Amino acid sequence: xxxxxxxxxxxNQRLExxxxxxxxxxxxxxxxxxxxxxxxTLIKKYGDQVDAETWKIYETRTVNTPKEFAKIAFKKSHRQxxxxxxxxxxxxxxxxxxxxxxxxxxxxxTLIADLTNYETRGFNTIFPIFDWANIPTSNFFGxxxxxxWPTLLNVPRFVPxxxxxxxxxxxxxxxxxxxxxxxxxxxxxxxxxxxxxxxxFMKNLDDVAKKL
Amino acid sequence: MDLLVKLFKRIALGAIYLVGSPLIAFAFAIFxxxxxxxxxxxxxxxxxxxxSGRGVFTPFPEDIVAHKRYQFIMKQTPNTHKAEPxxxxxxxxxxxxKS
Numbered sequence: 582x583x584x585x586x587x588x589x590x591x592x593n594q595r596l597e598x599x600x601x602x603x604x605x606x607x608x609x610x611x612x613x614x615x616x617x618x619x620x621x622t623l624i625k626k627y628g629d630q631v632d633a634e635t636w637k638i639y640e641t642r643t644v645n646t647p648k649e650f651a652k653i654a655f656k657k658s659h660r661q662x663x664x665x666x667x668x669x670x671x672x673x674x675x676x677x678x679x680x681x682x683x684x685x686x687x688x689x690x691t692l693i694a695d696l697t698n699y700e701t702r703g704f705n706t707i708f709p710i711f712d713w714a715n716i717p718t719s720n721f722f723g724x725x726x727x728x729x730w731p732t733l734l735n736v737p738r739f740v741p742x743x744x745x746x747x748x749x750x751x752x753x754x755x756x757x758x759x760x761x762x763x764x765x766x767x768x769x770x771x772x773x774x775x776x777x778x779x780x781x782f783m784k785n786l787d788d789v790a791k792k793l
Numbered sequence: 794m795d796l797l798v799k800l801f802k803r804i805a806l807g808a809i810y811l812v813g814s815p816l817i818a819f820a821f822a823i824f825x826x827x828x829x830x831x832x833x834x835x836x837x838x839x840x841x842x843x844x845s846g847r848g849v850f851t852p853f854p855e856d857i858v859a860h861k862r863y864q865f866i867m868k869q870t871p872n873t874h875k876a877e878p879x880x881x882x883x884x885x886x887x888x889x890x891k892s
Contacts, residue, residue, distance in 0.1 A: 610811065637856075640863070666832040667832070768820075
């Protein structure tokens with residue numbers, strides 16, 4: 582609020598604000614980098630499933646060409662993907678079953694419209710809701726940037742009528758996480774197979790030289 | 794110093810991810826579609842196998858061959874780590890031969 586009441590900021594204040602803005606941007610970038618690193622690590626971890634499933638086939642020379650290796654590795658990967666997606670889709674199916682079952686049995690067709698409502702019986706009643714659309718802004722160096730917190734529209738509270746919305750929200754969240762996990766695992770396995778299919782059958786003279 | 798280098802690497806990585814986020818989201822959507830198609834394909838195959846009287850998640854032929862070969866290799870390889878005592882108890886004496 583000081584920013585609104587104060588007269589035109591002097592050069593030092595402007596510089597401080599600029600440094601603060603730069604620091605915030607760098608912090609946001611570091612956060613995005615951290616999230617990306619987590620996803621990258623997960624993909625690598627899930628890719629290791631291929632090693633556990635195919636090492637015996639390779640070690641015993643049951644397959645002798647990259648094509649044969651990729652064929653059996655993809656078959657195993659698809660079988661694993663089926664198992665992963667099965668649980669994810671079962672959770673989402675359960676959520677839809679509960680939603681439409683409740684609406685039919687209780688004769689309550691407006692529930693689907695109220696699911697995200699924070700004023701009546703949506704799951705948003707347990708979250709703080711800010712008025713991001715009307716966030717206070719000020720003009721700095723010709724740029725219209727955020728200068729204060731937005732107004733709080735909803736104080737988190739438990740509403741007993743919204744219990745069904747909470748259950749549906751939790752099931753959706755869990756189903757979404759399982760679906761993301763299944764997709765990341767599929768990406769990891771596919772990349773691992775594509776990377777290793779040629780490498781493991783490669784005749785490398787450096788390795789021969791090490792043995793001599 | 795190492796921490797600072799790591800932090801700058803993380804910031805650079807964050808910038809790359811931010812710029813490439815539409816491409817990453819597109820690739821994720823492609824893999825999600827591929828995964829769902831795989832799910833439908835494996836489901837249909839499993840139903841066909843089940844109703845034709847065959848096993849659904851039985852080991853692959855390559856797995857069976859690999860397992861047999863692996864067992865053969867393990868038998869051929871001498872176990873030099875631990876010498877197991879070669880004592881076979883007599884059928885009439887459950888506690889084994891008395892010395």
